[in-house]
Amino acid sequence: MANCSPKSSTFRVRSEGRPVTIAIDIPDRTDVGPVIEAERFIIGTALTEIDHTPGADDLAPTEFLQRSHELIWRAILAARAAGEPTDPVAVGERLRAAGDLERVGRMAYLADCTSAAMGPGTVAHHAGIIREAATRRARVQQVARLSQLAGNDEQWERHAPQLLGDLTAVAGAAVATKGFGGTLLRRSQLRTLPPVEPLIDGVMSRRATVLLVGPSNTGKTFVLLSWACAVGTGTPWLGREVHRTPVLYVVGEGANGLDARVSAWEQAWKTKVTDDDVIFAVRPKSLGDPETWVGMREQARRAGSGMVVLDTFSSLGPEVDETKDAATITRRMADLAAAIDGTSVLAHHPGWGDPSRARGGSQLEANVDEVLILSGTSSNPMLELERKKVKDGPAGERTWLRRRAAYGSCVIEGVSASEKNAEMATSAEQIARAVFGEPFTKTMLRDALMERMSVSRTTAYEHITSLERDRVLRYVSGKGRAALFEMV
Structure with a gap:
């Protein structure tokens, strides 16, 4: 005999003549907002990708919470199975033929979903949100079924053991990840992850967190601006190929002088920086405020930015403890990079008396993917850029640079070995x-x-x-x- 209700997670049954109590953690409700957003992201990404969405290809249509999303995902999978395109127009026509286009919100909703798409690097995370929500719903349905059997001993003895076994297995799987929050990847899914690729060849990688360490008055900002302008316009940086992507450049010290510096770069490299290439955010709230990171993420996503530059740690987070808060800052950098499927770069000062390491907690260098050390003095125009830590590959590569006064400002040039x-x-x-x-x-x-x-x-x-x-x-x-x- 069982004693339960739809909200109860405790079942008292008899096993081999003895009373046994089975307790299973059943969530009272699921916050549907993040689930719906995750579904829109997966669908939007699938509508903009050519043939697959690594990390979400094995999602079943029935795992989607919103009925319209289930119908759209079913149409996408059917199109892929038939070797047909999965762009909004093609999927819309397939839905129309099945009589489902009106149910999903017409073509306008498909177009709206594409605006929610981010980079493929975050697909597995959002697919995990959908799977976890589907698992919770399945557990609640199992409890409801057990409740229906509670008043009938014969039906309980016949069906409850299987239901309890299924429910315990599902609950156990959920408990194993409860509070963890990470994305679990199988070995086969690792093969679908994007490879390590250069953002600037020989300097930094895509989808990475990067720390640039350099003393004051040596030209950190000029170097950062030269990276941003090169990446934003697709111009090789000192002869090194770049992956072109819009850049969000976050400034802590104000906008004075930025126009002259960007103009100098444009004249030196005979390339115009458009409004869409580099966007500047001046004096935002402190990096110590979580809302600042949320705002940066949303701004970068709206602009399609695959690179965010933070210039500098001290000016953007004047009250942030460089030692105690180091791990928090680097984690937020990683979250930002994952959200935009791109690279976040933080400029910082070196340690006191040691120009080869970052000032503050050791976590700053330990927790980021890559570390670059810029060495030089205000009196000598020669600069050394060393790749101290690299995401994938040998460290230690050095590039020699020169600050040169030009066009009413200063530009960064490459220097030959001789x-x-x-x-x-x-x-x-x-x-x-x-x-x-x-x-x-x-x-x-x-x-x-x-x-x-x-x-x-x-x-x-x-x-x-x-x-x-x-x-x-x-x-x-x-x-x-x-x-x-x-x-x-």
């Missing part, structure tokens, strides 16, 4: 002669070069090797690390 060696070696020699009047160790020279040139340890040692090769650095006395040298 130019770099000549100019940087001269700078290293000047620093060594200016700092040391007496013999010094290589460690002392290394530290001086890192501090004054804002270069990495590896680059500093390269300069020292170059000075030795050019015979302007001479051994004096001592051994090992204590060996002393002087300038010739």
